[in-house]
Amino acid sequence: MADIDYETKYFFPVKPIPRLSCRDPEALRLISSEKPVVLTDAKLCDSALKWNLDYLAQHIGPAKHVVFASQCDEFKYYDETKISQYCPNFKRPTQRLEITFQEFANKLTQWNPGQEKLYLQQGLNSSVGTVIAADFVSFNWPWLNAQTKTQGWGTLTSNLLLVAMAGNVTPVHYDEQQNLFCQLVGHKRCILFSPDHHDRLYPHPVYHPHDRQSQADIFKPDFDKFPGLRQISAQSAVLGPGDVLYIPIYWWHHISSLHNHPYTVSINFWYKGASTDMVIYPLLDRQKVAIMRNIEKMIMDALKKPTEVDQFFQSLILGRYT
Ligand SMILES: O=C(O)C(=O)C[C@H](CCCc1ccccc1)C(=O)O
Numbered sequence: 001m002a003d004i005d006y007e008t009k010y011f012f013p014v015k016p017i018p019r020l021s022c023r024d025p026e027a028l029r030l031i032s033s034e035k036p037v038v039l040t041d042a043k044l045c046d047s048a049l050k051w052n053l054d055y056l057a058q059h060i061g062p063a064k065h066v067v068f069a070s071q072c073d074e075f076k077y078y079d080e081t082k083i084s085q086y087c088p089n090f091k092r093p094t095q096r097l098e099i100t101f102q103e104f105a106n107k108l109t110q111w112n113p114g115q116e117k118l119y120l121q122q123g124l125n126s127s128v129g130t131v132i133a134a135d136f137v138s139f140n141w142p143w144l145n146a147q148t149k150t151q152g153w154g155t156l157t158s159n160l161l162l163v164a165m166a167g168n169v170t171p172v173h174y175d176e177q178q179n180l181f182c183q184l185v186g187h188k189r190c191i192l193f194s195p196d197h198h199d200r201l202y203p204h205p206v207y208h209p210h211d212r213q214s215q216a217d218i219f220k221p222d223f224d225k226f227p228g229l230r231q232i233s234a235q236s237a238v239l240g241p242g243d244v245l246y247i248p249i250y251w252w253h254h255i256s257s258l259h260n261h262p263y264t265v266s267i268n269f270w271y272k273g274a275s276t277d278m279v280i281y282p283l284l285d286r287q288k289v290a291i292m293r294n295i296e297k298m299i300m301d302a303l304k305k306p307t308e309v310d311q312f313f314q315s316l317i318l319g320r321y322t
C-alpha cells in the first residue's frame with residue numbers, strides 16, 4: 001500500500017509518516033521526541049493477526065460489546081457524562097448499543113447499503129474467552145514493557161478492540177494518552193497533526209460532550225468559520241496488518257477504514273504519559289494544551305455560563321498582554 005493513498009485529495013500539505021524497523025535507532029529517537037512513526041516489524045500482536053470476524057465471533061465469548069451505529073460514515077466520539085451537565089439539547093451523532101460479538105458479526109455480514117454503519121469499540125477485559133486471552137498473553141510484552149520503561153510512560157490504561165466497517169471514519173481528535181496503535185486486519189488511513197494545531201483545528205470547549213474533538217471537517221473545510229484551517233499540515237500513513245503506529249499524546253488524528261476489505265480490525269495500547277513534574281522551559285506544545293484545558297475547567301467552574309467566557313478572556317488580555 002502506498003505511504004499515502006494519492007487518490008485522496010487534501011487541501012493541506014501531507015508528508016508520509018516514517019516507516020521504520022523497531023530496531024532502528026531513528027525509530028526510538030522519534031518516539032522519545034514524541035513524533036509519529038510506523039514500526040513495521042515490532043511483531044507486537046502477531047498472535048492477533050488471525051483475529052478475523054469469524055475467529056472473534058467464535059472465541060471472544062458471550063459478553064456484550066459496545067457498538068456505535070451511525071447514519072453516515074462518521075463516528076464522532078462524545079462524552080455521555082458532559083451532556084446532562086451543560087448540553088441537555090446535545091444531539092448524539094451516533095447511537096451506542098451493547099450487543100454480543102456474534103450479533104455484531106451477523107449485522108456486518110448481512111449489511112446492505114442504506115443501512116446504518118456500525119463500529120465496535122470495546123475495551124478488552126477479563127470477560128474474553130480463553131483462546132483470545134491466550135492470544136493476548138502472547139503479545140510481545142517484553143518489547144512493549146522495555147519500550148514503555150525506556151520512554152518513562154505510565155501504566156497501560158486500556159486496550160481498545162476496534163472492528164470497523166469499510167469506509168468508517170473517526171474524525172479529527174486528540175487523546176491525553178500515549179498510543180501504540182496496531183493494525184490487524186484490513187487497512188486504515190491515519191492522518192496526524194501536531195499538538196501546536198490547537199488554534200488551527202478548533203477543538204470543542206472542554207465542558208462540551210465533543211471535548212477533544214475538532215469542530216472542523218478537514219474534508220469539508222469551512223474557511224470562514226475556521227480560517228486557521230489554511231495553515232494546517234499533516235503526516236499520514238496507510239497501516240496494514242502487522243503495522244504499529246505510534247500516535248504521540250495530544251497529537252490530533254483522523255482515522256478511516258479503507259475499502260480493500262469489508263471490515264478492519266485494530267487494537268490500541270493507551271498509556272498514561274510520563275509525569276511532567278520536572279517542568280523544563282520552553283514548555284512543550286502539549287504542555288500548553290494541558291494548561292489551557294486546566295484554565296478552561298477553572299473558568300467554567302467559576303463562571304458556569306459558557307456565554308460569559310469569551311468576554312471574560314477578552315477583558316483579561318485585550319490591551320494588556322500584547
Ligand atoms: O486509538 C485511537 O486513539 C483512535 O482514535 C482509534 C480510532 C477509534 C477511537 C475511538 C475513540 C475516540 C476517542 C475516545 C474514545 C474512543 C479508530 O481507529 O477509528
Ligand SMILES: [Zn+2]
Pocket residue numbers: 173174175253
Ligand atoms: Zn484517538
